[in-house]
Amino acid sequence: MYKIEFKDFFTYSFSLDCVIFGFQNGKIHVLLIKRAMEPFKNKWAIPGDLVYPDEDLAAAANRILVELTNLSMVDLHQAETFGNPNRHPQGRVITSAYMALIRIADFKATPASWAEEVKWQAIDELQELAFDHNAIIQSTYELLKKKMRTEPICFDLLPERFTLNELQCLYEFVYTTTFDKANFRKKLKHIPLIKQTEKQANVKHRPAKLFSFDSQLFQSLITQSEYQFKL
Amino acid sequence: MYKIEFKDFFTYSFSLDCVIFGFQNGKIHVLLIKRAMEPFKNKWAIPGDLVYPDEDLAAAANRILVELTNLSMVDLHQAETFGNPNRHPQGRVITSAYMALIRIADFKATPASWAEEVKWQAIDELQELAFDHNAIIQSTYELLKKKMRTEPICFDLLPERFTLNELQCLYEFVYTTTFDKANFRKKLKHIPLIKQTEKQANVKHRPAKLFSFDSQLFQSLITQSEYQFKL
DNA sequence: CTAAATTATTGTCTTTGGTACAATAAGTGT
DNA sequence: ACACTTATTGTACCAAAGACAATAATTTAG
Numbered sequence: 001m002y003k004i005e006f007k008d009f010f011t012y013s014f015s016l017d018c019v020i021f022g023f024q025n026g027k028i029h030v031l032l033i034k035r036a037m038e039p040f041k042n043k044w045a046i047p048g049d050l051v052y053p054d055e056d057l058a059a060a061a062n063r064i065l066v067e068l069t070n071l072s073m074v075d076l077h078q079a080e081t082f083g084n085p086n087r088h089p090q091g092r093v094i095t096s097a098y099m100a101l102i103r104i105a106d107f108k109a110t111p112a113s114w115a116e117e118v119k120w121q122a123i124d125e126l127q128e129l130a131f132d133h134n135a136i137i138q139s140t141y142e143l144l145k146k147k148m149r150t151e152p153i154c155f156d157l158l159p160e161r162f163t164l165n166e167l168q169c170l171y172e173f174v175y176t177t178t179f180d181k182a183n184f185r186k187k188l189k190h191i192p193l194i195k196q197t198e199k200q201a202n203v204k205h206r207p208a209k210l211f212s213f214d215s216q217l218f219q220s221l222i223t224q225s226e227y228q229f230k231l
Numbered sequence: 232m233y234k235i236e237f238k239d240f241f242t243y244s245f246s247l248d249c250v251i252f253g254f255q256n257g258k259i260h261v262l263l264i265k266r267a268m269e270p271f272k273n274k275w276a277i278p279g280d281l282v283y284p285d286e287d288l289a290a291a292a293n294r295i296l297v298e299l300t301n302l303s304m305v306d307l308h309q310a311e312t313f314g315n316p317n318r319h320p321q322g323r324v325i326t327s328a329y330m331a332l333i334r335i336a337d338f339k340a341t342p343a344s345w346a347e348e349v350k351w352q353a354i355d356e357l358q359e360l361a362f363d364h365n366a367i368i369q370s371t372y373e374l375l376k377k378k379m380r381t382e383p384i385c386f387d388l389l390p391e392r393f394t395l396n397e398l399q400c401l402y403e404f405v406y407t408t409t410f411d412k413a414n415f416r417k418k419l420k421h422i423p424l425i426k427q428t429e430k431q432a433n434v435k436h437r438p439a440k441l442f443s444f445d446s447q448l449f450q451s452l453i454t455q456s457e458y459q460f461k462l
Numbered sequence: 463c464t465a466a467a468t469t470a471t472t473g474t475c476t477t478t479g480g481t482a483c484a485a486t487a488a489g490t491g492t
Numbered sequence: 493a494c495a496c497t498t499a500t501t502g503t504a505c506c507a508a509a510g511a512c513a514a515t516a517a518t519t520t521a522g
Contacts (some may be wrong), residue, residue, distance in 0.1 A: 011241050014325050083327075092241075092285075094245050129286070146381075180509095203519090204469045204519055206516070394499090407483095411483085413500080418480080421478095434498085437488040437489040437498050
């Protein structure tokens, strides 16, 4: 047994992995990239890379996501940190997951740098991924599910204008249940959502009203009183 | 501008900081240690230290807490990760906060290793601490407040047998409001708590009934159905 | 032009849970 | 027996949740 010097502790590396969620065809999807580099070359993974020595974490997460997928202006939030000593084959690399919820149609993800391809993959149809990325996605998805109960983040996944049916489908997928249509709508009547007089068009049945979320009103509600979103 | 090599990224260090909460005299308290070592020698801080090269994070958090305060068998949970490049004066040290809620009376914290003293400090009376520890505590306390709404973690802070008044005081401190006594009790009637026939003794007024939380029942409820704790 | 098909939306009734506030109970000390 | 203190229950009202029936607005087939 020998003593470890202080400098011997500066032999770690630190990375960030971005779990980007979207909603498509009634299912939550995750953004994946195909690695063009060892280790795990040609395997699918979530976009992630090492942090620069003088870089702040939030800024690094954004930089990495842009470099690999050209997705910019995405609102990333920290999730769990993973530090199993064997999670990276080339050394001790600790990683923090950062997550974001985006409208797939409003962004255009394209591969760049050492990302060979990008794709949106349904969360319930994931193959085996590089590193411990399956575990990272799983843990981050659990966090998403928890947050959906108490924060109005569902609207980040839906189009600017959405039908109540779309909203209900999203919640039914995430909570893996079904809700009574009439009661689900009634609940929303009591929430600061603005009913759009505008209606759907080009549908082959009775058109639905379109709704949109008033995030300004929400912001003022939470700062003034202690309003608590719930659904 | 020169190219950064892969090996140049292995110059980081990684630490864990333990935010231990307790409840005392109607206030949430945090466990602090006095540093007997540079940097920030003689300053108060939360117990934390560097992770060993082959050590898992959860295990490291426990080891560090034991080494500095002799608190063992504490149930630590990961909170936020802090990585500002200037947060540590001697190099790039990224740190993850781990938090625990304990019954102060059931544990005996004593200083060890380079911890000179330990003390419980009320959360609303914190002085300036070492590193970014004030920010770490603040962020972790926010997490505690969120969790208290949806998880039965309040019982980790109260004695095994508690009065409904004690429980109410805890919630009133954390939420910084007051509740109607009668209604608060009525709410608890609908929750899996076991009413103890046992009563308080040695008090100079009508003795209160003592209650205790049935964590076994809670465990089976959340695994079987999708029960959601709420208070 | 009418009816069927499809999806959207509203209404009614019942039950549950929250809030305000008054009333009663069980101890101690004088 | 009485005041004092804290604990606990009761009553009346209202908002929101759940079950389920009814109605509305479109397109399309005939």
